[in-house]
Amino acid sequence: MEQRREMLEELLYAWMEMSLHIRGNRILDGFSFNEIMICGLLHRRQVSGQPPLTATELGDYTRLL
Numbered sequence: 001m002e003q004r005r006e007m008l009e010e011l012l013y014a015w016m017e018m019s020l021h022i023r024g025n026r027i028l029d030g031f032s033f034n035e036i037m038i039c040g041l042l043h044r045r046q047v048s049g050q051p052p053l054t055a056t057e058l059g060d061y062t063r064l065l
Contacts, residue, residue: 038064
């Protein structure tokens with residue numbers, strides 16, 4: 001349960017950060033919410049220096065197919 005809460009907080013943070021960056025130029029206008037969520041998660045993971053997530057891990061974290 002704690003891991004899920006942390007993941008949700010991380011996704012919310014990524015969404016807020018992404019929203020700040022795209023507000024002016026709409027570079028992700030054609031992306032779905034889920035695609036933006038995944039991009040934000042991958043970006044935060046890369047910036048933090050953690051190893052990349054696999055497709056299976058992304059599915060587990062987000063519960064997306």
